[in-house]
Amino acid sequence: xxxxxxxxxxxxxxxxxxxxxxxxxxxxxxxxxxxxxxxxxxxxxxxxxxxxxxxxxxxxxxxxxxxxxxxxxxxxxxxxxxxxxxxxxxxxxxxxxxxxxxxxxxxxxxxxxxxxxxxxxxxxxxxxxxxxxxxxxxxxxxxxxxxxxxxxxxxxxxxxxxxxxxxxxxxxxxxxxxxxxxxxxxxxxxxxxxxxxxxxxxxxxxxxxxxxxxxxxxxxxxxxxxxxxxxxxxxxxxxxxxxxxxxxxxxxxxxxxxxxxxxxxxxxxxxxxxxxxxxxxxxxxxxxxxxxxxxxxxxxxxxxxxxxxxxxxxxxxxxxxxxxxxxxxxxxxxxxxxxxxxxxx
Amino acid sequence: xxxxxxxxxxxxxxxxxxxxxxxxxxxxxxxxxxxxxxxxxxxxxxxxxxxxxxxxxxxxxxxxxxxxxxxxxxxxxxxxxxxxxxxxxxxxxxxxxxxxxxxxxxxxxxxxxxxxxxxxxxxxxxxxxxxxxxxxxxxxxxxxxxxxxxxxxxxxxxxxxxxxxxxxxxxxxxxxxxxxxxxxxxxxxxxxxxxxxxxxxxxxxxxxxxxxxxxxxxxxxxxxxxxxxxxxxxxxxxxxxxxxxxxxxxxxxxxxxxxxxxxxxxxxxxxxxxxxxxxxxxxxxxxxxxxxxxxxxxxxxxxxxxxxxxxxxxxxxxxxxxxxxxxxxxxxxxxxxxxxxxxxx
Numbered sequence: 001x002x003x004x005x006x007x008x009x010x011x012x013x014x015x016x017x018x019x020x021x022x023x024x025x026x027x028x029x030x031x032x033x034x035x036x037x038x039x040x041x042x043x044x045x046x047x048x049x050x051x052x053x054x055x056x057x058x059x060x061x062x063x064x065x066x067x068x069x070x071x072x073x074x075x076x077x078x079x080x081x082x083x084x085x086x087x088x089x090x091x092x093x094x095x096x097x098x099x100x101x102x103x104x105x106x107x108x109x110x111x112x113x114x115x116x117x118x119x120x121x122x123x124x125x126x127x128x129x130x131x132x133x134x135x136x137x138x139x140x141x142x143x144x145x146x147x148x149x150x151x152x153x154x155x156x157x158x159x160x161x162x163x164x165x166x167x168x169x170x171x172x173x174x175x176x177x178x179x180x181x182x183x184x185x186x187x188x189x190x191x192x193x194x195x196x197x198x199x200x201x202x203x204x205x206x207x208x209x210x211x212x213x214x215x216x217x218x219x220x221x222x223x224x225x226x227x228x229x230x231x232x233x234x235x236x237x238x239x240x241x242x243x244x245x246x247x248x249x250x251x252x253x254x255x256x257x258x259x260x261x262x263x264x265x266x267x268x269x270x271x272x273x274x275x276x277x278x279x280x281x282x283x284x285x286x287x288x289x290x291x292x293x294x295x296x297x298x299x300x301x302x303x304x305x306x307x308x309x310x311x312x313x314x315x316x317x318x319x320x321x322x323x324x325x326x327x328x329x330x331x332x333x334x335x336x337x338x339x340x341x342x343x344x345x
Numbered sequence: 346x347x348x349x350x351x352x353x354x355x356x357x358x359x360x361x362x363x364x365x366x367x368x369x370x371x372x373x374x375x376x377x378x379x380x381x382x383x384x385x386x387x388x389x390x391x392x393x394x395x396x397x398x399x400x401x402x403x404x405x406x407x408x409x410x411x412x413x414x415x416x417x418x419x420x421x422x423x424x425x426x427x428x429x430x431x432x433x434x435x436x437x438x439x440x441x442x443x444x445x446x447x448x449x450x451x452x453x454x455x456x457x458x459x460x461x462x463x464x465x466x467x468x469x470x471x472x473x474x475x476x477x478x479x480x481x482x483x484x485x486x487x488x489x490x491x492x493x494x495x496x497x498x499x500x501x502x503x504x505x506x507x508x509x510x511x512x513x514x515x516x517x518x519x520x521x522x523x524x525x526x527x528x529x530x531x532x533x534x535x536x537x538x539x540x541x542x543x544x545x546x547x548x549x550x551x552x553x554x555x556x557x558x559x560x561x562x563x564x565x566x567x568x569x570x571x572x573x574x575x576x577x578x579x580x581x582x583x584x585x586x587x588x589x590x591x592x593x594x595x596x597x598x599x600x601x602x603x604x605x606x607x608x609x610x611x612x613x614x615x616x617x618x619x620x621x622x623x624x625x626x627x628x629x630x631x632x633x634x635x636x637x638x639x640x641x642x643x644x645x646x647x648x649x650x651x652x653x654x655x656x657x658x659x660x661x662x663x664x665x666x667x668x669x670x671x672x673x674x675x676x677x678x679x680x681x682x683x684x685x686x687x688x689x690x
Contacts, residue, residue: 027647200640223600303644310560
């Protein structure tokens with residue numbers, strides 16, 4: 001048994017970044033040790049680590065590795081090395097804003113130092129601080145969000161949003177975790193979340209290790225579960241939320257929100273403030289398209305004819321009118337979301 | 346290349362029932378030869394043959410096998426053997442009405458004969474007639490339905506609804522086939538249709554063999570494809586349609602209909618008259634739940650933690666208010682559907 005209430009998905013240990021290797025779950029619980037920023041970039045790209053908050057902190061720690069790798073003896077050349085590593089890390093995945101937010105925040109700290117050793121120190125301090133902040137933000141979101149769930153609730157969630165999507169504790173799953181810790185009995189329905197199956201492989205696994213009451217369904221079954229009253233509320237995470245309250249999250253989230261609205265069920269989104277993008281409009285957000293093999297192969301086995309054309313967007317956009325509330329560490333934000341976001345910004 | 350325009354999914358050859366083995370597709374195109382009614386029942390249960398019209402005719406041919414197997418020398422004992430085989434075949438899958446419709450139709454013919462040889466002859470004639478009728482009905486549906494599709498249309502479909510779901514030609518895919526035969530350029534989006542992946546394994550394969558322009562998407566991507574304008578119309582098959590116009594079809598159909606309504610896209614259902622159940626109300630229809638392994642394993646590989654609880658309904662219900670039109674061999678039925686169905690019944 002893994003105790004995901006206290007496990008860390010991303011950790012800094014002995015000058016290495018240690019990641020839970022999520023490509024191996026649920027079959028094997030193993031870690032991948034990254035010694036270079038390039039290793040972290042590859043791990044993010046291959047989804048060894050995934051989940052917006054987790055990849056943000058992983059990228060920040062990738063920059064710490066870059067300071068260890070760099071032979072620079074001047075602040076200027078060290079900063080150049082850091083900026084190169086930052087570009088590499090930022091480019092791995094375009095949709096989650098946490099990645100560029102984390103890189104930007106660490107680089108900003110680095111730029112304030114004018115000696116290489118001081119720069120190395122602040123980069124490390126900032127990355128470790130971000131890891132701690134992530135856990136605290138999630139715990140605070142949990143406390144705020146738990147008030148939205150009642151004893152006996154039947155809650156649908158999508159993708160992986162627990163410890164495995166963050167440094168620890170989780171976003172949407174953190175809210176469920178906090179409600180359960182308050183003694184509320186919550187039945188969790190988790191979609192399998194094709195194509196990468198984060199719901200089946202990671203969320204169902206984490207919930208089971210937690211001893212939660214969990215039922216796995218295929219993505220096709222959501223509407224039926226709502227129509228027949230099995231599911232009463234929906235809560236998901238997010239990869240980016242714009243100032244207007246448009247939510248970018250794992251592909252399939254948008255249709256959950258449409259289905260929830262059709263059945264007049266609340267649709268909640270839990271995300272830390274690092275997921276908010278106050279600069280870009282929703283039209284500017286790039287939705288990552290991933291390799292066709294994610295769709296045509298499952299665990300290495302082909303499930304579709306060779307050469308078939310595939311469309312594989314990894315994220316979608318849910319407009320604010322479909323969101324009942326945003327759960328953040330700054331409180332629960334209710335519609336109209338744009339004003340609520342502005343108030344706490 | 347397999348020419349699915351002229352292929353038969355279910356055929357009567359040399360006193361055997363020859364089925365395309367759909368569990369092997371798209372890797373291998375092979376046939377399963379059934380010599381006993383029990384073999385046909387098992388093939389339906391294992392989804393060697395699936396699709397409401399196809400399993401109806403397969404069951405009818407299973408009854409022909411029962412007449413060959415039976416050593417009965419009196420009409421009474423032959424009829425008893427046939428009724429036993431009919432019960433077995435009917436029990437394999439509860440939701441598609443074509444199965445019990447086909448068994449009932451053959452047994453009714455049998456009951457009109459009072460000598461065993463005459464009974465054997467009419468059972469065979471009736472089963473073969475049903476196979477021919479299925480193809481003709483599909484071709485007629487194709488002609489009627491093709492008028493709903495325009496040159497340049499981008500049409501989403503779900504599950505397998507072509508030759509592989511019928512004796513030949515197909516229902517929803519038959520409509521697309523007919524539109525293409527008229528020279529219309531149709532871009533087809535097909536969902537993969539978890540859990541059994543009939544869209545990825547069968548529909549995408551059949552469309553590709555046909556030379557159609559086809560894009561495979563995961564079931565999570567439907568909403569995004571509609572919101573971004575990639576998909577303009579939806580057409581599916583059906584496993585049972587009640588007198589009130591409630592459509593039972595492959596799990597996931599209901600949410601396609603909700604999503605189509607949200608985006609004001611037409612949602613069409615193509616099904617032969619054998620799929621209509623004029624006797625039962627929609628509340629009486631049993632939705633089959635299948636084995637958890639369909640969800641937790643893909644092509645034999647485990648994708649979810651051991652022991653996780655799974656809900657696996659194989660079908661869902663779409664209410665008539667979400668259906669833009671029903672395409673049948675008796676014409677295209679427009680809302681209000683209950684009246685339109687009564688008019689052609």
